[in-house]
Amino acid sequence: MLHRPMSTLLGLALAVTLASCDNASDRAVEVAVIGESASPFAGGARLPLAAQLVRSATAEGLVGFDERGRVIPALADRWIVTDDGLSYIFRLRDGTWPDKTPLTGDTARAALLQAIAGLRGTALGADLAAIDEVRAMAGRVVEIRLHQAQPDFLQLLAQPELGLLRKGRGAGPMRLTREKDAALLRPIAPEDRGLPQIENWSSLSRKLRLVALPPKRAIERFNAGEIDVVLGGRLADFPRLDASGVSRGAIRLDPVAGLFGLAAVNPQGFLAEPDRREALAMAIDREALANALNVGGWTATTRIVNPGAGDDNGTVGERWPGQSLAERRSVAAARIAKWSADRAAPRLRIALPAGPGSDVLFARLADDFKAIGVEAVQVRENAQADLRLVDTVARYVRTGWFLNQLSCASNRVLCSPSADRLAGLALLEPDPAKRADLFAQAEAQLTIANTFIPFGVPVRWSLVSGQTTGFMPNPWNVHPLMPLAMLPK
Structure with missing residues (x-):
């Protein structure tokens, strides 16, 4: 039997550990969205789910959603709401658009008005009818005035369709590359988005690949370990889960209305x-x-x-x-x-x-x-x-x-x-x-x-593998990609 010194064994163990960490961060998180015609690259006012996910990942709004469906800061790092609920004042973070134009109240206002205009004639456009005026204030401040208080207004501003664009591009939090029919998304380093630097960012962030698949194929690939997360499940395909032998522990139902x-x-x-x-x-x-x-x-x-x-x-x-x-x-x-x-x-x-x-x-x-x-x-x-x-x-x-x-x-x-x-x-x-x-x-x-x-009520389900992080069932059926691409600190 070949004997090695303890120091050598410890060194090998450390190397294996580091390699496994590198593999974990290098390997793409594989996400499938049910619906073979639901292209991740679709445009328009009525986006299919795959395109909504890509829009949210590449074009933040003033606010966004976390994995629990809670409203969180995005382009705006903080805000106040007046006591009468008629004015929302957003302080934008320090940063730029992808074309290096500074992120200011004026540029954000223009992008927001463009997004709202694109929703005219849709149900979401009707939901935004309470907006009376959008004003750019000093520096990086935007004010939205309502003609009537709307308790869920921040929830509306976090919707994917209100991700803000300048010259057709958004400011993250992820960067998109097209790989044939798949969308490859990589988290952008915080300091490149005008945010404080995060230590060990490269080991915490992972690339993510999203593809739209027919329901049967998505479930088969999940069972084979080729897909980490399946999103977009509805009642139409719910019986397939039992028929295909999916583990009950992998099924997540969202308590939606x-x-x-x-x-x-x-x-x-x-x-x-x-x-x-x-x-x-x-x-x-x-x-x-x-x-x-x-x-x-x-x-x-x-x-x-x-x-x-x-x-x-x-x-x-x-x-x-x-x-x-x-x-x-x-x-x-x-x-x-x-x-x-x-x-x-x-x-x-x-x-x-x-x-x-x-x-x-x-x-x-x-x-x-x-x-x-x-x-x-x-x-x-x-x-x-x-x-x-x-x-x-x-x-x-x-x-x-x-x-x-x-x-x-x-x-x-x-x-x-x-x-x-x-x-x-x-x-x-x-x-x-x-x-x-x-x-x-x-x-x-x-x-x-x-x-x-x-x-x-509607039925919404997802499939989530045991090693997946950044996923939580929630009442809005909102499952942003950025948290899925991040390892716990």
């Missing part, structure tokens, strides 16, 4: 009248749907606004109180029979994303609708349809968000102008109690219109 249900998109024929659209909503057995979906903690609701919204004054409750499912279906079936008296029974096309979870959902809906005399046909997600799945996570949990998503301004085929009018009045009402009452009236009008059939 939002819209999950069917929007009426054909204003002709059977769906032309609100009472017939209501008949479909009445027929759904949401308890049976919850059992079929088999998602722990899933919350069903008949309301458009999720229960527990921050400004819910309690005047709008669950629908059809005191009526059993059988009683509701009896009323609904009578309406269908009246429609079908001199014509064929209704046959409705339901557009759903591909996936086993969608198949489970459709099977339940088909049985529910059949019970009242309606035939359902499943069609592709983007095909012509009568009803289309809406599956969107709330950016903030207040009535205004839900109403903006379903407003006429958001290009809904079927909408409620009266609900929009009341919501608009709410935005101008300074008294919180009166504003909440106007929002409740708007929800009631939208409910009467029956343009949207709620099932419950």
Whole structure:
């Protein structure tokens, strides 16, 4: 047997340790986003998830999100909010844009106004309607004035679409390189971003590679150890996790709120009248749907606004109180029979994303609708349809968000102008109690219109390997890339 001195053995052990540290920091964190068409390099006002993640990583806003979904400093290192909630004053950090132009109140204001303008006509643009003025103040100070207090305003400013650009480029915190269809991102050293230097930065930061993949392929590569984190999981693909043998310990569910249900998109024929659209909503057995979906903690609701919204004054409750499912279906079936008296029974096309979870959902809906005399046909997600799945996570949990998503301004085929009018009045009402009452009236009008059939809250899941750092489930389904690329200090 070959013997080595203890000092030699200790030296070898130290070398192995250092090599493993180097390997840990040199190896890219591999992230897959579900959705083969969801390019990380997409542009426009409505970004797919992969592009949102890249935008957040390469173009900070005034504020951003950490891995817990909390608002943190970004281009602004501190801020104050006036007591009336109508003025947000941001002090920008000392730094430059990628073209070496100084980061000033003027340049930040111009970038912010450009970002806001690009969101016109979108639901997020409507969420920002409380902004009255953006002012550049002395040096590196920006003030945003609101015409009405908005408790979740910082949450809105942290959204990926409000990452600020100058000449098409953002100021980090990561630098992007394109590798064919993958995005390779590297953390930028703090001192290069106008921040205090961090000791041992090179050993703490790692490069990260992000790619969009079909759901089955993303899960297979995760199981094979080729992918560290899978993001963007929805109900459509949730059953794949059991079928593919993914470890339960790797699955992370985000406790989100939002819209999950069917929007009426054909204003002709059977769906032309609100009472017939209501008949479909009445027929759904949401308890049976919850059992079929088999998602722990899933919350069903008949309301458009999720229960527990921050400004819910309690005047709008669950629908059809005191009526059993059988009683509701009896009323609904009578309406269908009246429609079908001199014509064929209704046959409705339901557009759903591909996936086993969608198949489970459709099977339940088909049985529910059949019970009242309606035939359902499943069609592709983007095909012509009568009803289309809406599956969107709330950016903030207040009535205004839900109403903006379903407003006429958001290009809904079927909408409620009266609900929009009341919501608009709410935005101008300074008294919180009166504003909440106007929002409740708007929800009631939208409910009467029956343009949207709620099932419950959305489902969002991720897969996370055991060695991953910088990931936490949170209510916003926000999982920024920068924390994933950093090792604990």
